[in-house]
Amino acid sequence: MPGLEVVAQREDLDAGSLAALGCDLALWEFPATRSTEALGEVMAGTPSVLLLDTPERVAALVAAGARGVLWRDVDGDRLVAALSAALAGATVLDEGMAALLLEPRAAHASGVELTPREAEVLGLMAEGLSNKLIAARLGISDHTAKFHVNAVLEKLGAETRTEAVVRAARQGLLML
Numbered sequence: 001m002p003g004l005e006v007v008a009q010r011e012d013l014d015a016g017s018l019a020a021l022g023c024d025l026a027l028w029e030f031p032a033t034r035s036t037e038a039l040g041e042v043m044a045g046t047p048s049v050l051l052l053d054t055p056e057r058v059a060a061l062v063a064a065g066a067r068g069v070l071w072r073d074v075d076g077d078r079l080v081a082a083l084s085a086a087l088a089g090a091t092v093l094d095e096g097m098a099a100l101l102l103e104p105r106a107a108h109a110s111g112v113e114l115t116p117r118e119a120e121v122l123g124l125m126a127e128g129l130s131n132k133l134i135a136a137r138l139g140i141s142d143h144t145a146k147f148h149v150n151a152v153l154e155k156l157g158a159e160t161r162t163e164a165v166v167r168a169a170r171q172g173l174l175m176l
Contacts, residue, residue, distance in 0.1 A: 004083065025049065025087055029072065030061070049086050058097050068092035091175060095137070098123040098175070112155050112173060119173070121148040126165045126174055 007021050023046060030050040049068035050061055058069050067086040070079065071094045082092040098119065114122065117138075124134045135145035149161070156171075158164035168174040 025067075025083060027051070027083065047086055049082055049092065055097065058093070062091065062093075066091075069097055070094040093175075096120060112171060114152065114155060114173065118148055118152050118155070121145070122152050122164070122168055122174060125149065125152065125161050126168075 004025075007023050026046045026048040028048055028050045030052055047067040048065070049070065050066050051070055051072040051074065052058070052061075053072050061069055068082045068091065070082055070092070074082070074094060078094070082094075085092045120138065121134055124137060129137065131145045131149055132142055134140075134149070135142045138145065140148075153159070153161070153164050156164045156167045156173075158167055165174065
């Protein structure tokens with residue numbers, strides 16, 4: 001990625017050694033055996049993007065301060081985009097991870113209850129995807145994608161996709 005330089009590749013870094021490197025961003029392969037609490041201390045000083053194999057700790061890692069959480073098999077273009085966004089101060093979640101965070105928030109924050117699939121569709125709507133692209137991304141039919149989009153619109157009391165995304169963001173159902 002133009003403008004980025006790898007300053008270290010190490011198995012294990014603590015907050016002190018990471019700070020001594022003077023890096024602006026850390027990219028971690030996060031093994032299931034690593035302590036989320038210990039990583040939280042490291043991430044407090046340096047924005048971090050984490051690569052995961054399994055979804056179990058996505059919410060805990062975001063709560064601990066991860067600037068980005070991606071699947072370990074992320075392609076190069078998406079990784080570059082995520083690193084750029086994290087450097088700009090955004091929080092980045094890979095496809096499907098937002099639904100893991102949205103479902104518990106949906107019932108508690110606004111009274112609107114979205115199914116995990118509806119939360120996933122809402123996230124894709126926020127990316128500006130058409131029904132056809134949502135269907136392709138999720139591996140479902142165009143008709144099923146349209147059904148989920150309409151369910152999201154109805155539950156949020158919105159007439160348009162843009163209105164639905166704005167309402168969802170205001171109600172805490174969607175992180176933009």
